[in-house]
Amino acid sequence: MWSFIALSLLRAKAFAAPLDSHAQPRGIQSIGSIDPSTDEWSSTLSGIGPLILLVGERTTKQVLRNVRGVSSAFSLAAAPLGLLTVATSLIRFCGTQRLRAFIGYELEARTVAGIDVTRVNCGGVSAHLTDGYIVRSIVGSPSSQLVAVSILEGTERGIEAQALVKIRERDRFNEKKKRLGIPGGEANVEWCLHINVVELTDEALCHVVYALTNAIGIGTSSKEFVRFIQQLRVGNIPLESSPVISTMGTIELRRQGSTDSGQSSARINKILRSASTFSTPRADGATASVLEVTPTGLTTIDEKSGKKSAFWHFTFTTTFDAVSEFTTSASVPHTSAAMLGCVSAVGILIVHLLALWQNNWVMSIGWILVVSGYVGIVFGVTLAALLINTSCVSIKLDNSSSPNSSGAWKEGMVVLVKNVDSMDTTGSAFVTSPSPHQYLEAVYIKPSTSQARYLASFTTLSIILAFIAHYLGLRAIKWWASIGELGICILAAFARSASNELQPRFSEVKGLKIDKRCCSTGVIRTQKSHVIEHDTSSTYKLDARSYSLHNLNNKPTVGERVAYQTAKLCQNDATVRTLITNITGMQLVSLSVPEDPDTRALLVSFTGGILVSEGLTSPAAPLIISFRSKISDLAAPTSLLGRGIMRQLEWRLQAGTGKGIPLGNVYVFAMQSMLDWWTLSEDRNDMGDLQRNLHWPLFLVNVAFFLECLGLGMEGDSGMLSELDRVHEEVSNEDLKVAKDVIAFLGKWKL
Numbered sequence: 001m002w003s004f005i006a007l008s009l010l011r012a013k014a015f016a017a018p019l020d021s022h023a024q025p026r027g028i029q030s031i032g033s034i035d036p037s038t039d040e041w042s043s044t045l046s047g048i049g050p051l052i053l054l055v056g057e058r059t060t061k062q063v064l065r066n067v068r069g070v071s072s073a074f075s076l077a078a079a080p081l082g083l084l085t086v087a088t089s090l091i092r093f094c095g096t097q098r099l100r101a102f103i104g105y106e107l108e109a110r111t112v113a114g115i116d117v118t119r120v121n122c123g124g125v126s127a128h129l130t131d132g133y134i135v136r137s138i139v140g141s142p143s144s145q146l147v148a149v150s151i152l153e154g155t156e157r158g159i160e161a162q163a164l165v166k167i168r169e170r171d172r173f174n175e176k177k178k179r180l181g182i183p184g185g186e187a188n189v190e191w192c193l194h195i196n197v198v199e200l201t202d203e204a205l206c207h208v209v210y211a212l213t214n215a216i217g218i219g220t221s222s223k224e225f226v227r228f229i230q231q232l233r234v235g236n237i238p239l240e241s242s243p244v245i246s247t248m249g250t251i252e253l254r255r256q257g258s259t260d261s262g263q264s265s266a267r268i269n270k271i272l273r274s275a276s277t278f279s280t281p282r283a284d285g286a287t288a289s290v291l292e293v294t295p296t297g298l299t300t301i302d303e304k305s306g307k308k309s310a311f312w313h314f315t316f317t318t319t320f321d322a323v324s325e326f327t328t329s330a331s332v333p334h335t336s337a338a339m340l341g342c343v344s345a346v347g348i349l350i351v352h353l354l355a356l357w358q359n360n361w362v363m364s365i366g367w368i369l370v371v372s373g374y375v376g377i378v379f380g381v382t383l384a385a386l387l388i389n390t391s392c393v394s395i396k397l398d399n400s401s402s403p404n405s406s407g408a409w410k411e412g413m414v415v416l417v418k419n420v421d422s423m424d425t426t427g428s429a430f431v432t433s434p435s436p437h438q439y440l441e442a443v444y445i446k447p448s449t450s451q452a453r454y455l456a457s458f459t460t461l462s463i464i465l466a467f468i469a470h471y472l473g474l475r476a477i478k479w480w481a482s483i484g485e486l487g488i489c490i491l492a493a494f495a496r497s498a499s500n501e502l503q504p505r506f507s508e509v510k511g512l513k514i515d516k517r518c519c520s521t522g523v524i525r526t527q528k529s530h531v532i533e534h535d536t537s538s539t540y541k542l543d544a545r546s547y548s549l550h551n552l553n554n555k556p557t558v559g560e561r562v563a564y565q566t567a568k569l570c571q572n573d574a575t576v577r578t579l580i581t582n583i584t585g586m587q588l589v590s591l592s593v594p595e596d597p598d599t600r601a602l603l604v605s606f607t608g609g610i611l612v613s614e615g616l617t618s619p620a621a622p623l624i625i626s627f628r629s630k631i632s633d634l635a636a637p638t639s640l641l642g643r644g645i646m647r648q649l650e651w652r653l654q655a656g657t658g659k660g661i662p663l664g665n666v667y668v669f670a671m672q673s674m675l676d677w678w679t680l681s682e683d684r685n686d687m688g689d690l691q692r693n694l695h696w697p698l699f700l701v702n703v704a705f706f707l708e709c710l711g712l713g714m715e716g717d718s719g720m721l722s723e724l725d726r727v728h729e730e731v732s733n734e735d736l737k738v739a740k741d742v743i744a745f746l747g748k749w750k751l
Contacts, residue, residue, distance in 0.1 A: 056082035059493050064089060064117040066500065067389045068331055070382070071338040077381035079344035079492030083467055087460050089117045090384045094391055094448065094456035110445055111138050118392050119443045121324040122186040129415055129431065132505040134325045144417045148320040148327060148438055149430065149514055150399060151410040151523055155310035160211040163193060163316035167215055169398050170318065170548070177442070180393045184551060187442030189397065191318040192515065192522035193546040196621075200541035204312060205229060208544045209603070212626035215546040216601045218591050228589045228603055317514065317522025320397060322442040323413065328435040329501035336499060344492045348374065351484040355477050366476025373470025380463035387456055391448070397440040411438045413506060414514045425680035427513030427524035433504035518548065519639075519690070520646035520682045529675040532650045538620035545644060546626040549599070552687055556636040556728065558735065559666070559695035560702055564635070564728045565739035567706035576746045577707060584609035585622070586704035590712050590720070593628065597719065601628050608652075609700040610645065612671045616658040620650035631720050635727035637705050638698050639690040646679050658700075662741040666696045 060082025067073050080086070091099045092113040100106045105113070114120040115136055121127065127134050127146040134146060152163055170189045177187060193215055197204050209229055352374075356367055399411070412432030474482040513524040532538065556564070570577045580586075585607030593599040604625045608618020623644040633640065653671055669678060678693060685693065695702070706724075713721025 055084065056493065057085045059497065060085040061089065061116050062500070063496055064385060064388055065119055065326075066332060067385045068394075069334060069389075070386065071334040071341065072332060073382045073385035073389070074378070075337040075341035075344075075492075075496065076385055077378045078341040079348070079489040080377060080381050081489050081493045083377070083381070083463060086381055086384050087463050089113065090388060090456050090460055093117055094387050094452055095460065096453045096457055099457055099460070109138070110448070114392070114445050117388050118445070119324055119326050119394075119441070120392055120445050121441075121443050122182075122322040123444050125324075127323045127325075129413070129506060132507060133503055134323065134327065134413075134506070136324050144415055145321065146323055146413050147416055147516060148323045148440055149410075149412055149414045150318050150438070151514075152314075152316040153408065153410075153523065154314050155312065157207060157311045159314050160193075160207075160214075160316075163314075164211070164214050166316070166318060167191060167193075167548075171217075173395060173397050173442075176395045180395065181446075182393060182395070182442065182444045186444060187320070187322040187395070189318065189320050189548070190518040190550075191316065191548045192518035192520070194315045194317075194521045194523070195542075195544040196313040196540045197542040197544070198310060198313070198540060205542070208312065208542060209624065212544055212546045212624060213603060216603075216626045216628050217593070218589070218601050218603065218626075228587060228605075231587050231605075315521065315523050317518060319414070319516070319518055320440050323440070324443075325503050327438050327440060328433055328504055330439060332496075332499050340492060340495055340499075344488055345378065347488045348485050351481055351488070352477075355481040358478060364476065366473045369469045369473030370477060370481070371473075373466045373468070373473055376462060376466025377470060380459055380466055383459045384456075384463065387452065387459060391446055391452065393442075393444045393446055395442045397442070399438055399440045412509065414516050416516050422684060423677075425677065425683065426527060427683050428516040430509045430512045430514050431506040432509055433506045435504045515647075515682055517682060517686060519550075519643050519687055521545070524647060526647040526649045527680075529648060529651060529679060531653050531671065531675070532620055534652055538650050540621040540649065542624065543619065543621040543644075543648065544624040547643060549628040550633075550640075550687060551630060552633045552636065552639065552691075554633070554636045554639070554688055554691055557638070557691060557695040559663075559699055560636050560638060560691075561728060561731060561735050562663070562738050562742070563699055563702035564706050564724070565731060565736055566703045566742050567710060569739055569743050570703070570707055571710060573743060573747065576743055579746055579749060580609075580700060580704050580707065583616070584701050584704040586701070586708055588705065588708035588712070590709070590717065592717075592719075598631055598723075599628055600631060600634065600720065602626065602634075604641065604644075604705070606641070606644070606701055606704065609704065610674075611658060611661070611668050611697045611699055612653075612674055613668050614653060614655050614659075614671050616654045617671055617674065618652050618654075619645055619648040620652055621648070631723040632727055634709060634720070635724050636691060637702055638695045639687040641701055641705060642690045642694045642698055646682055648679060651675065660745070661699075662738065662745055663696065663699065664738055668696050 060076070063072075063076045064086070067076070076086075088103055091103055092105050092108060093110060097106060100108070111120065111124050115125060115138065121136065124138055124140075125136055126139065126142045127136050128142065128144055129135075129146055150166070152159065152166075170191060173189055177184070193211070195208050195211065197208060206229060349371075352367065352370055355370075356363065359367070410430075410432070412430055414428045414430055416428065474485075513527075515522050515524055570580065585605065587605040589603040590600045593601055602625075604627075605623060607622045608616065610617050625641070625644045627640060629640060651671075651674075674697070678697075682690075709720055709724060713724070
């Protein structure tokens with residue numbers, strides 16, 4: 001124990017002893033510098049950086065939708081983000097069935113993938129308005145749909161020239177659709193031209209008929225055109241004050257002697273020559289004469305009041321049902337996209353040249369893999385974007401206005417709502433956005449070909465191999481090369497996003513309602529109709545309308561079949577034939593369309609003869625309608641002619657006249673129903689509904705129309721005659737009996 005204590009004290013003494021100044025300090029053994037782990041984190045960055053190029057789904061799909069050519073495709077390929085999205089989108093939209101099944105999309109419709117990566121807006125795709133913004137969807141039977149609308153309104157003469165230019169452009173658009181294989185029921189373009197004349201003069205009448213005939217491509221120098229005007233007027237006397245024979249509330253305009261007729265023809269030709277014309281190309285490559293008059297303001301003077309009145313009230317409405325969120329935003333200019341792609345590519349190449357310089361210009365295997373992989377990515381992504389873009393057919397519809405145009409164009413959208421239970425007759429709402437112009441195009445997905453599918457598979461494989469080579473090369477060179485490349489790609493993505501215009505928000509225009517189908521007046525002004533007395537002057541002295549071609553393919557109804565048989569029987573009875581012509585005031589000009597022998601261009605005028613339960617009724621203003629139609633559709637003319645009586649402001653009623661006509665147990669509605677619903681419900685009732693609802697009220701009008709068509713057939717239009725007979729070849733004994741009873745009834749009618 002003591003020995004232990006002594007030893008402890010000895011050690012304590014040694015620790016307490018002073019240091020020897022002559023002793024050498026103990027040397028500290030070096031353990032090396034602190035390792036900053038540069039190799040570790042640089043390896044991490046060079047490994048993660050290239051992988052970020054694989055992500056970016058939303059931005060990549062946005063760029064793919066905006067691809068319109070090589071420049072925009074190269075802009076994405078030079079600084080790619082979302083390579084994985086590019087590859088999968090290419091397989092989904094253009095790849096083979098096996099590749100689609102490999103990534104889990106074997107049962108996906110191409111339209112679903114098309115909405116993600118293209119601007120497709122027809123062929124099962126429809127646009128909707130959600131919270132004021134346009135959204136596309138592929139709902140099979142959408143409850144609502146968005147349609148682009150352009151409106152031109154004015155009162156000066158010469159304004160029709162702008163509308164006629166638009167019509168010719170739409171003819172060229174429809175021709176391109178046929179040539180590129182887009183089905184007729186897709187990307188529909190409709191238009192409606194409506195003219196109301198308050199003070200009808202010779203000059204106004206000639207200009208109105210001129211506009212109607214030019215709208216449907218009828219040559220205004222034809223003899224039929226001059227004769228049509230002569231039948232609407234007497235000598236130099238305006239229509240409303242010409243000698244008439246009152247027949248059941250309607251008027252018959254009769255030609256006077258040969259001297260007056262010659263003077264009338266000379267005056268008409270003088271008026272027509274006073275208007276200068278210019279030629280616009282038609283869809284068939286020919287030229288169409290278009291009226292062009294120097295725009296003038298309110299120049300017509302009312303003799304009673306001495307006040308100036310409008311030359312006419314002119315409205316032109318056109319619709320286009322292939323719209324998308326790109327309709328209100330301009331595409332990125334090709335030069336901007338090309339510059340962005342070139343700057344990105346040069347930036348990335350400079351980064352890799354700096355890496356080569358730091359390596360004393362020694363081309364290592366890693367550097368070669370980086371450059372070759374990048375070049376492969378650029379070519380692969382460019383080809384992939386172009387394959388996706390060229391898998392769709394794109395046709396632009398020129399909607400620009402002339403800088404010298406005098407009319408005020410309104411551009412916006414109309415919401416088509418399917419609500420068959422609605423009793424609202426005000427029309428469809430018109431919505432507009434702050435965007436000054438609409439960029440209209442039809443984008444339709446083409447059927448996939450085996451060549452395109454194999455090329456898409458090869459492109460996908462090339463992108464994958466190029467990325468693997470690029471990734472392995474970046475792992476082998478300086479770490480900052482991958483970071484620099486990633487930074488350039490991110491900056492380029494921001495630049496691409498910033499170059500896209502923001503989608504504007506739509507809002508409803510109060511007080512403006514639209515005829516969404518362009519089957520009445522286009523812009524709806526008449527919200528309530530009323531009956532006026534026979535001695536009361538009508539507000540409008542002429543109501544003129546022109547419509548685009550509608551392919552109806554509707555079979556004739558019972559009323560139309562009976563009307564056709566009645567017309568054929570009338571050919572042998574001059575008295576009844578004259579009576580029906582006097583009742584309806586029917587006049588018809590029909591010309592063949594050179595580019596389509598099965599189509600006719602028609603100019604129709606009638607003044608009344610519409611059946612209601614109280615008697616006969618007619619619009620207060622005489623009607624002129626021009627349109628093109630297939631001959632087979634002329635066999636069921638109710639909807640074509642019924643468009644003329646829609647939204648009429650004033651009506652005349654001849655109570656008791658025409659009652660008892662032996663049509664059988666058919667439904668002919670009352671006058672008040674005509675005013676409150678049947679002529680105001682085009683927003684709910686389409687052309688087929690018009691045919692089903694109005695074929696009996698328009699029975700006499702249809703008979704008069706068939707009489708004119710049969711007369712044209714006898715004069716040389718054998719194609720029309722044979723086609724009408726073919727459509728009406730199946731006739732029942734009951735239909736023939738009703739037709740004979742009608743002829744017998746009309747034969748006893750005393751004027």
